[in-house]
Amino acid sequence: MAQVEIIGSPLSNYVWSVRIACAEKGVPHVSRPARPHTPEVDAIHPLGRIPVMRHGDVSLFESRAICAYLDRAFEGPMLVPGDAAQAAGVEQWVSFAITAADPAIVRAYVLAYLFPGTPDGAPDPKRVAAALPALEKLLGVLDAQIGKAGYLAGASFTLADIYLVPMLAVANRLPESKQMLAGSANLSGYLQRQLARDSVKSTAPPPPPPKG
Ligand SMILES: N[C@@H](CCC(=O)N[C@@H](CS)C(=O)NCC(=O)O)C(=O)O
Known part of the structure; x- marks a missing residue:
């Protein structure tokens, strides 16, 4: 089973948010520190911003999209309620x-x-x-x-x-x-x-x- 990789400096508030989302869902992840505008970030985000995420064949940029993926692809408490x-x-x-x-x-x-x-x-x-x-x-x-x-x-x-x-x-x-x-x-x-x-x-x- 592929591991979720959260790419971006852990000091970024948006990277931290996505990592909290993983922890809330109970999704193990690996944190790959990377600055904005570095090759592994540029490979996913068209403007080189962090965080970006890889999970098997899925790669995503924008923290809100990453959180939506984590919420829907994995079991665990919903980050956004169903109502x-x-x-x-x-x-x-x-x-x-x-x-x-x-x-x-x-x-x-x-x-x-x-x-x-x-x-x-x-x-x-x-x-x-x-x-x-x-x-x-x-x-x-x-x-x-x-x-x-x-x-x-x-x-x-x-x-x-x-x-x-x-x-x-x-x-x-x-x-x-x-x-x-x-x-x-x-x-x-x-x-x-x-x-x-x-x-x-x-x-x-x-x-x-x-x-x-
Ligand atoms: N809307 C983006 C914002 C991401 C963002 O602005 N990240 C900052 C670090 S906290 C960044 O990469 N800044 C570099 C830049 O804007 O060029 C998201 O939610 O992921």
Whole structure:
């Protein structure tokens, strides 16, 4: 039986999400670390983005498509419920995570620290400051949503949480967002609970090396 291969740096939030999906489904997988735009990624994703997946004859790009495959091809708890209204609610928040949370949390803010693009490699304070209003607004929306039923899309862990948790986990390592999260009672409790979840813990990327 072919093994599922998840190709992409484990540090990417989207790679982490797909690996959590494997763990939730009980699908063993091998993680093949690879940066975007490297040959094994380019062979599958037309724009060289991670994650990509191989499983026997099946190769896929785009995390949502990979998660759909994992959910349908394997037994195990459904990542998206069967009920039409509940499924649409989960898809709504998956879409929100990809199109609103990821740009505000990861692209605009986290990457200003991780890939500052400055001559000395230090974060550009103006770029960080410019990201904060949207970040604060977004975390406020998420805090209110999670306050309703305990998870992003209802009262149980779903694909929507699989997308959100890696974004919050990486934000929780940086100063301004850590402070915002600490002040968001629903969101901070949620994050701590999800970080202790087996599927999240077992796929977590290694912590960044200490500075200095
Ligand atoms: N919509 C894609 C987004 C994937 C994505 O943006 N991955 C980032 C790493 S987290 C990447 O490969 N960036 C390189 C690039 O955009 O060129 C998915 O859900 O898989």
